[in-house]
Amino acid sequence: MSFFEQVGTMAIGSRLRRLSAVFTDEARRIYSLYDFDFDPRWFPVFYVLSHSEEGLSTTEIAQQIEHSHASVSQIVKAMCAAGWMSSERDARDARVNVIRLSEKSEALLPRLREQYEDVGQAVDEMLAEAHSDLWHALGEVEHLLEEKPLYSRVKEKYRARALPDIEIVDLRPGSGDAEAFKDLNMDWIRGYFVVEETDLYQLDHPEEVIIEAGGHILMALYKGEVVGTCALIHEHGQWELAKMAVGDRARGKGIGELLGRAVIERARECGASSVFLESNTILKPAIALYRKLGFKRVTGPPSPYERSNIRMELKLT
Amino acid sequence: MSFFEQVGTMAIGSRLRRLSAVFTDEARRIYSLYDFDFDPRWFPVFYVLSHSEEGLSTTEIAQQIEHSHASVSQIVKAMCAAGWMSSERDARDARVNVIRLSEKSEALLPRLREQYEDVGQAVDEMLAEAHSDLWHALGEVEHLLEEKPLYSRVKEKYRARALPDIEIVDLRPGSGDAEAFKDLNMDWIRGYFVVEETDLYQLDHPEEVIIEAGGHILMALYKGEVVGTCALIHEHGQWELAKMAVGDRARGKGIGELLGRAVIERARECGASSVFLESNTILKPAIALYRKLGFKRVTGPPSPYERSNIRMELKLT
DNA sequence: TCATATTATGTAAGTTCTTACGTAATGTAA
DNA sequence: TTACATTACGTAAGAACTTACATAATATGA
Numbered sequence A, B: 001m002s003f004f005e006q007v008g009t010m011a012i013g014s015r016l017r018r019l020s021a022v023f024t025d026e027a028r029r030i031y032s033l034y035d036f037d038f039d040p041r042w043f044p045v046f047y048v049l050s051h052s053e054e055g056l057s058t059t060e061i062a063q064q065i066e067h068s069h070a071s072v073s074q075i076v077k078a079m080c081a082a083g084w085m086s087s088e089r090d091a092r093d094a095r096v097n098v099i100r101l102s103e104k105s106e107a108l109l110p111r112l113r114e115q116y117e118d119v120g121q122a123v124d125e126m127l128a129e130a131h132s133d134l135w136h137a138l139g140e141v142e143h144l145l146e147e148k149p150l151y152s153r154v155k156e157k158y159r160a161r162a163l164p165d166i167e168i169v170d171l172r173p174g175s176g177d178a179e180a181f182k183d184l185n186m187d188w189i190r191g192y193f194v195v196e197e198t199d200l201y202q203l204d205h206p207e208e209v210i211i212e213a214g215g216h217i218l219m220a221l222y223k224g225e226v227v228g229t230c231a232l233i234h235e236h237g238q239w240e241l242a243k244m245a246v247g248d249r250a251r252g253k254g255i256g257e258l259l260g261r262a263v264i265e266r267a268r269e270c271g272a273s274s275v276f277l278e279s280n281t282i283l284k285p286a287i288a289l290y291r292k293l294g295f296k297r298v299t300g301p302p303s304p305y306e307r308s309n310i311r312m313e314l315k316l317t
Numbered sequence C: 001t002c003a004t005a006t007t008a009t010g011t012a013a014g015t016t017c018t019t020a021c022g023t024a025a026t027g028t029a030a
Numbered sequence D: 001t002t003a004c005a006t007t008a009c010g011t012a013a014g015a016a017c018t019t020a021c022a023t024a025a026t027a028t029g030a
Helices: A003-034 A040-050 A058-065 A069-081 A103-129 A134-147 A150-165 A177-192 A197-204 A206-211 A255-269 A284-293 B003-034 B040-050 B058-065 B069-081 B103-129 B134-147 B150-165 B177-192 B197-204 B206-211 B255-269 B284-293
Strands: A085-089 A097-101 A166-170 A216-222 A225-235 A238-246 A274-279 A296-298 A310-315 B085-089 B097-101 B166-170 B216-222 B225-235 B238-246 B274-279 B296-298 B310-315
Touching (some): A003 A040, A003 B103, A003 B134, A040 A058, A040 A103, A058 A069, A097 A103, A103 B003, A103 B134, A103 B150, A134 B003, A134 B134, A150 B003, A166 A255, A177 A197, A177 A206, A177 A216, A177 A225, A216 A255, A225 A255, A255 A284, A274 A284, A284 A310, B003 B040, B003 B103, B040 B058, B040 B097, B058 B069, B058 B097, B069 B085, B097 B103, B166 B255, B177 B197, B177 B206, B177 B216, B177 B225, B206 B216, B255 B284, B274 B284, B284 B310
Parallel strands (some): A238 A274
Antiparallel strands (some): A085 A097, A225 A238, A274 A310, A296 A310, B085 B097, B216 B225, B274 B310
């Protein structure tokens, strides 16, 4: 049994790479058949230039053929050396290198066009012999991956697998949860900002400052171990989602989202008509999560935290 | 319009490469999600080892995963350094390096298996969303290419394109054909062997020695220019296909085959009941052509040519 | 208008394979 | 048993990209 049959669709990447290598080898032989002094990897550059009246810049070619500009730069250098094209600075923008086919190339075009008609036909006929439409299938898969990367698809599986091991519980006094609450928050704050006075006081006295004031602190457990936390703070008659922190090791399991939903649910139970939060726009994943939870950006009173530059709110009614 | 739409199926190799690169990138992100200290390209080696009780040699792994042994050697070195596997010399054959998973790896297996179940499922579900079956299509195309490489398919197109420009004519006395007959033959003989006395005499006096004895000399013209030749020699009541030569520049156009068929046709017209030829087994493409024309190996009288080590015959009746 | 982005490019260096090559161990034919 | 071929392997070097970086030319915003 071959490796690919054993390992199944998981190895689709390797399988595609291997098949593309087969085509590359074939291309080399085909070029030698037509007897051009022409490196197959030059083809894409040559092709887009042959379809342009004006000449193209390095960057334009790179975008069209979806290589890096560096790659194009190297290919163009080699092709200029072989006399296939010429390059000169643009008169209007001296940064730009305008690349054109040489006369030698133009003369070759009809023969090269013959070649790629032949290759195109041969490929078409081969594909037509198959029952499944590879060309179409490739387009579909490209599209599906664009819509939702494989990473996201796998992440869902990963989360579903982790889900049964995750519990959300209220802070358990005297169990070390208060300390974990502080540690988790200190860790993430230090990762991005400096710890402020306001932080320290709240983190050192969570039960007095948050819970006794009518708020709640939830702990996320993964396989029984505390890996995340989030608070619902009750102050001046308003409800704030705050102090959300998930440990490094437990990232990607969707724990933040579970904590967020639990806090919102708790706020609803407490009769809150809305929940707000304060954050910073540099925290892209956090903002994305808040948005996913339904929070919308609002303007509001100045925050006591220096690091806050955005306020978001979720209506519950 | 994207490059691939413009250039069409001809660029299928590039398209496959690009898609495989997408999967490779995704794989990297997925590995980091599962938080192994594990390079994605290690996976195939790891996989085949995890399915082997005994441990495997470098070469065995290379064959199974269809990499070069050098690549496996490098990967194994890196994985040993990272503590994922161990290698030791085989007691029975000191050339062989037996590679086994380390205990660290064995311990990781269940988690890794979880990962590739997740990935496999995600890929399967994604593929199922498409109407065309990419996995199946890949298999079909792999099979089609194995049956008949793209090179051969393109070569047919190439030949069909050249065909209208090819003519087969009888040697035209006084037109330079006799000289071309000699030059073409001298060129190919010198490429493989040394020119013998027998050669020189025949090549210098083709009309007297071959044609006046009842034989024929055919010339292949490509766009009006002589590019190949082949003789039908009549001697001792037997007919011999000999002196087939096609110029370097005109190779791949199927000219040899056209000449061969023309000579056979001519022999038939002359009432021959069979045609023989003498050649050398080191001339693989020539022998393949003769076989394609219907010639079969026979034992026969010793040849006057030193370079001949095979005699073939085609029955015409 | 002047400091600060942004853009276009080429070069260097890295990645991840491959082929080429040298060496040691085995096989094999005379 | 000896000379030659074959096999297994590791290292080096090459191929064909990429990313990272440096530099020069433009754009832009206060």
